[in-house]
Amino acid sequence: MPDKAMYPPWDIETARKRRELAPGQLAAFKAFSDSVFADGALPRKTKELIAVAVAHVTQCPYCIRGHTAAALKGGATEAEIMEAIWVAAEMRAGAAYAHSALAIDTMKQAPR
Structure with missing residues (x-):
């Protein structure tokens, strides 16, 4: 195969x-x-950096490749792209931490 x-x-x-x-x-x-x-209010380069970050959170390989290429074409540096990816990583980790409130609430309410 x-x-x-x-x-x-x-x-x-x-x-x-x-x-x-x-x-x-x-x-x-x-x-x-x-x-x-x-x-617009944000320049295209900034929007592409946001898209790179979001693409890493949504884990879309096509978006990661396409928006990374577009960010580079729009003048973003490799360091700016990597920093945007780290912002995405922090947000994803932060969301997991924040949502732990749901598990804690469930544990508080669960019969023992």
């Missing part, structure tokens, strides 16, 4: 199939994405 990647690499056939199956939704998503990442 051949080794099959969990996440297949991007290819033109998959992109074509997505467009063929839902062209309106794809166009709307692209327009939404373009508007979100356009320079």
